[in-house]
Amino acid sequence: MSDSEDADLAGLSRLKEAHQRLRQEISRIVVGQDQVVEQLMIAIFARGHCILEGVPGLAKTLMVSTLAESLSLQFHRIQFTPDLMPSDITGTEVLHEDRGTGERQLKYMPGPIFANIVLADEINRTPPKTQAALLEAMQERQVTSGGNRHALPDPFFVLATQNPIEQEGTYSLPEAQLDRFLFKVFVGYPTREEERQIYRLTTGVNNYKPTKVLEGSEIPGLQALVRRVPVSDHCIDYAMALVRSTRTVDQDEWQPGYVKKWIAYGAGPRAGQSLIMAAKARAALDGRTSVTTEDIRAIALPVLRHRLVTTYAAQADGQTPDTIIEALLRDVAARPGVNHLDGQVAQVFRS
Secondary structure: HHHHHHHHHHHHHHHHHHHHHHHHHHHHHOOOHHHHHHHHHHHHOOOOOOOEOOOOOHEEEHHHHHHHEEEEEEEEEOOOOOOOOOHOOOOOOOEEEOOOOOOEEEEEEEEOOOEEEEEOOOHHOOOOOHHHHHHHHHHHHHHEEEEEEEEEEOEEEEEEEOOOOOOOOOOHHHHHHHHOOEEEOOOOOOOOOHHHHHHHHHHOOOOOOOOOOHHHHHHHHHHHHHHHOOHHHHHHHHHHHHHHOOEEEOOOOOOHHHHHHHHHEEOOHHHHHHHHHHHHHHHHOOOOOOHHHHHHHHOOOHHHHHHOEHHHHHHOOOHHHHHHHHHHHOOOOEOOOOOOOOEEEOOOOOO
């Protein structure tokens, strides 16, 4: 075994240990939401961004700030409003005068987006112009001001929240921007026992501060390690089959009959890239040296749900992106000719 392979195995062991400690630290401050926390950690180490949807009061900000503190990362929260301008988040150039020489020059003042973890609260409340500025930061990991480009810190992670209740005064995110998010995560209500524990924890004296599990400088190296996790052609083919089964145009492969009825526009290649990267991160956080189809199945919902545009017929039939994805996970074979769930031979028909 080469030195590089030894180093990668040691890195996986380190990442698995950090993953377990992170879960413990966050659970001492945030009650429940285990699946949400897990998906956030997968997104961070897969070098992706997340959009969270949930009603107010479900500890979304607390969850993110606790995670940032445990990872020794700088955290900024930006409250998006209809009057927010691009320069309010990216920064602007101001006229600066040198008191010694009297010389004047423009000096760039960075905005709140210059942080490792940025919480874009209620992102759909800001106009498209400001959303586009955030899109450049997410995709290019830089901002442009006065014709000059300014690199963002590494690592850089955007967590955007949306309130599913209020629709007045909101601007729906364009599909191009939604596609830049690795995950769309639903934050649900706590269970009865979790809610009782929340009341006790938050109405008493709790001075616990999360301990640092990783140094921020370690994370880019661990993200690079995740990219080196091997993935077989079999797993790539399964991810591709899931993505291609959502498309209704130029389809050259078998797909369930309900796809054309319920899906207007399917997922693009970035969805397959996201499936593979998130599956690699999930395997690495578990300390495993390769990806399995179960990893892909486990993250299919948050990867695909915001990349499907459903039809009116789907809404009339009571179908949502989640129910359609669950049906595809049931019907799309993980092995050619074999159903993944029950091992029965699949009836594959080509149109």
